[in-house]
Amino acid sequence: xxxxxxxxxxxxxxxxxxxxxxxxxxxxxxxxxxxxxxxxxxxxxxxxxxxxxxxxxxxxxxxxxxxxxxxxxxxxxxxxxxxxxxxxxxxxxxxxxxxxxxxxxxxxxxxxxxxxxxxxxxxxxxxxxxxxxxxxxxxxxxxxxxxxxxxxxxxxxxxxxxxxxxxxxxxxxxxxxxxxxxxxxxxxxxxxxxxxxxxxxxxxxxxxxxxxxxxxxxxxxxxxxxxxxxxxxxxxxxxxxxxxxxxxxxxxxxxxxxxxxxxxxxxxxxxxxxxxxxxxxxxxxxxxxxxxxxxxxxxxxxxxxxxxxxxxxxxxxxxxxxxxxxxxxxxxxxxxxxxxxxxxxxxxxxxxxxx
Numbered sequence: 001x002x003x004x005x006x007x008x009x010x011x012x013x014x015x016x017x018x019x020x021x022x023x024x025x026x027x028x029x030x031x032x033x034x035x036x037x038x039x040x041x042x043x044x045x046x047x048x049x050x051x052x053x054x055x056x057x058x059x060x061x062x063x064x065x066x067x068x069x070x071x072x073x074x075x076x077x078x079x080x081x082x083x084x085x086x087x088x089x090x091x092x093x094x095x096x097x098x099x100x101x102x103x104x105x106x107x108x109x110x111x112x113x114x115x116x117x118x119x120x121x122x123x124x125x126x127x128x129x130x131x132x133x134x135x136x137x138x139x140x141x142x143x144x145x146x147x148x149x150x151x152x153x154x155x156x157x158x159x160x161x162x163x164x165x166x167x168x169x170x171x172x173x174x175x176x177x178x179x180x181x182x183x184x185x186x187x188x189x190x191x192x193x194x195x196x197x198x199x200x201x202x203x204x205x206x207x208x209x210x211x212x213x214x215x216x217x218x219x220x221x222x223x224x225x226x227x228x229x230x231x232x233x234x235x236x237x238x239x240x241x242x243x244x245x246x247x248x249x250x251x252x253x254x255x256x257x258x259x260x261x262x263x264x265x266x267x268x269x270x271x272x273x274x275x276x277x278x279x280x281x282x283x284x285x286x287x288x289x290x291x292x293x294x295x296x297x298x299x300x301x302x303x304x305x306x307x308x309x310x311x312x313x314x315x316x317x318x319x320x321x322x323x324x325x326x327x328x329x330x331x332x333x334x335x336x337x338x339x340x341x342x343x344x345x346x347x348x349x350x351x352x353x354x355x
Contacts, residue, residue: 066316184218
């Protein structure tokens with residue numbers, strides 16, 4: 001009570017000493033100076049909704065499929081955490097745990113180094129004798145002879161792929177793109193010039209923003225070839241936000257699938273976010289179990305549990321019979337995997353283009 005004021009410090013609305021919060025803007029009625037504990041508490045309550053609603057939401061989400069979505073669209077919203085914020089919190093925690101548990105970046109780099117640097121002592125299989133006999137016949141044939149067999153020992157260079165700016169201007173956009181990609185990749189690989197301006201000067205190409213961006217992507221492609229884990233780590237760090245923007249598209253197909261039901265698009269979207277949040281929570285628990293006890297049985301079990309959970313969630317939320325729910329469950333999973341493949345390809349291209 002000693003920190004209560006008679007006026008809101010945020011909007012200036014008059015308050016009583018008995019008012020814990022401002023009735024106009026909702027800010028707490030307190031004149032206490034900020035401390036580190038206040039900032040720390042506000043951060044977790046804002047980002048992770050770390051209060052009784054968080055615990056209640058998690059409990060209902062885990063053990064009552066579809067109920068939290070049904071309650072939320074029926075107006076019982078202060079009882080649970082915001083579905084979009086709760087999703088972001090769960091996804092960030094999941095990918096942090098995923099990054100600790102799995103390190104595909106280093107594995108990709110090790111595999112790439114193994115391919116580039118072959119270990120000594122590798123046994124090369126002996127070619128079949130029939131193949132050698134055929135070659136001997138061709139070589140000793142008077143129609144062919146050794147003199148007619150020429151081996152090209154000239155080293156390949158970017159100059160073999162060089163096209164001038166004048167030639168590019170006469171090509172179609174598609175042909176010019178292919179020629180420049182081949183040239184820029186070969187040029188950066190051979191010269192190790194990473195600066196686009198220096199490269200355009202050396203190649204006598206136009207200093208346009210498009211050419212600079214294209215050359216930078218050629219440099220990035222060379223970097224990822226030598227260090228594939230670099231791009232993988234970058235892509236994984238963007239996955240929470242990629243999935244966040246993917247779910248509204250998926251919710252559109254759910255809406256079409258349940259077009260005759262009395263649900264609007266936003267209600268389908270809330271259901272999709274709750275299901276995806278459950279995915280992160282369930283697989284996060286499985287990863288944590290495997291990290292502690294080892295093995296890969298927990299993730300395998302999570303696959304079956306999640307499929308059963310999705311079925312029960314659809315049945316409880318949409319209130320349809322078993323046969324209809326099973327058919328729509330199969331169709332929805334098929335749509336999900338098709339959209340996931342398309343989204344993954346587009347996301348990889350977009351991630352590479354903005355890297």
